[in-house]
Amino acid sequence: MHAPAPRAVPEYALQAIRKLIDEEGYGPGDALPSQRDLAERLGVSRTSLREALSSLSALGLISVQAGKGVFVQSASGAPAHGFAWPFAAQVSAADTFQMRFAMEGFACGLAAATLTAPELDALQDNVEQMRLELRAGDFERASQLDFEFHQRILQAAGNQAMLGILATRVDIFLESQKLPFVRPERAMETWQEHRKILKALARHASGPAQKAMQQHIRAAASRTGIAFATLGD
Known part of the structure; x- marks a missing residue:
């Protein structure tokens, strides 16, 4: 495996x-190589590896057990513990985020x-x-407000x-828009990204508004454990 561009x-x-789990036939309960071996094999730092493992753990794909190792929980490639994408037979979550990246970025501009x-x-009220809802830990209501924020921009x-x-x-x-909230410790990032979008909109700056929206959707997908390609990558 080859090392990636530093930004990602x-x-x-x-x-x-995820590719390693699928291609080498790891099943639920199987132990992955040690974190040191994984970092060397992938050509990444231990810090970057730990962040990736944290995301996979939040998605229910692996379990990181202190002093024991990293164990596969779900080999299907789909999030576990109620976070599975329910529309897989129609469209993938990655394709959905990619479509939103293109459509909502343009709409925001x-x-x-x-x-x-x-x-x-x-x-601004939204x-x-x-x-307030994120500080109260009401992620269901926060995801509804997230949807309303994007809906208002599309309408505008x-x-x-x-x-x-x-x-x-x-x-x-x-x-x-519910999926990124599977990681409560990073939920405030959605609010921060919305603030950045709002600032660009308040300046009536079309280019920065489009860019801020696209960065937000890409970051939301990443928090869910989803990466997708766009032109210029």
Whole structure:
């Protein structure tokens, strides 16, 4: 295996470990190589490896047992413990995030040019409410606010084709916005990213707003354990 670009080392390590489990036939209960061996094999630092293992543990794919090692919990490649993607027969979670990256990034750039003061106020209220819900540990409500934030931006963009896609598959969009909250210790990152998007929208800066939205969706996918390619990678 070859070392990745530095910007995505933990993400690379995560995907490489999943590939190792699948290709070498590890099953539930099997022990993976030691962390030292894994780091050497993947060509990554122990710090990056630990971050990748933490993500995989949160997804229920492995169990890191102090003093014993790393053990496979689910060899299916799908998150365990109720975090499985329920629409796998229709569309993958990775494809969903990739589509959102393209569509919502563009929509955010459009919205930046047209957002009214009342629409900005509503987004600001949403972001503040999310902060309060996350501090209270109500991740279900936070994911609903997450969905509403993105929905408001799509509506402000005014593209009826995009709104039609959202309207016909609200269930898939909402589920993709629940997934990143499987890692409670990183839940506040969603709020921080929304604040960055909001700042760009408040400046009516289309380019930065589009970039901030795309960075947010990519980061949300990464918190879920999903990586996807985009043009320029």
